[in-house]
Amino acid sequence: MNLVTTAELLTAWEQGLSQLGTRRLLTLLATAFPEVSDEQLFKLPIGQRDGLALKLREALFGSQLTSLAACPGCNERLEFALDITDIKVMPSNPVQETLALQVEGVDLEFRLPNSQDLMLIEAASSVDEARSLLFGRCLLSVAQAGQTQPFNKLSETILDKVEAAMSEADPQANVQLDLCCPACQHNWLAAFDIASFLWSEINVWAQRVLNEVHLLAKAYAWREADILAMSPTRRRYYLERVMQ
DSSP: OOOOOHHHHHHHHHHHTTSOHHHHHHHHHHHHOTTSOHHHHHHSBHHHHHHHHHHHHHHHHOSEEEEEEEOTTTOOEEEEEEEHHHHOOOOSSOOOSSEEEEETTEEEEEOOOBHHHHHHHTTOSSHHHHHHHHHHHHEEEEEETTEEOOGGGSOHHHHHHHHHHHHHHOGGGSOEEEEEOTTTOOEEEEEOOHHHHHHHHHHHHHHHHHHHHHHHHHHHOOOHHHHHHSOHHHHHHHHHHHHO
């Protein structure tokens, strides 16, 4: 993992402004993990990709996270704290490139979803269309009694089993938080998406840093590159002087 400079992270943030969620996360990861090629990042199973995102988040902002959720029972806003260790999930077995499953006499081979798949289904017009596209890409073979079968003829029961097998093989890709509303005591599971969470944090951080650059450049006529090269502690020192 690369020690990302302020200037490098700002450049990645700027590029990500014009990108959708999956692509902008890959832009951030490419900056932090130059040893991993773009092709490898695109093809990493989602859980492995999200594991890299958790490492980046911890390196940038520490291991403690604060998040918000709306109670589905009473719509109360709930703020809660997490540690990255709480949402790190290790698969029980090494991740395999191809997985096999037999359900209701149907033999299936499939692979885990990756970022290329997610970028494709981001343009889907409905959840059903996205699910169909995903299975169409990840199901490698479907056979019954030795005869190849089309995946779109599979029952919902079989597709649910495949989906469950994917989640079991790549648990980091589907982190669920067990939450309880203090107002109405409603319990529910909420999905935690590190991609959107990390981007939200970096977006807030970038705007704060650019505001600091503006104030210091205005006060001292320094170049942006020189201000960004300073440590956060030194920038804060000069900002305090400007604000006096």
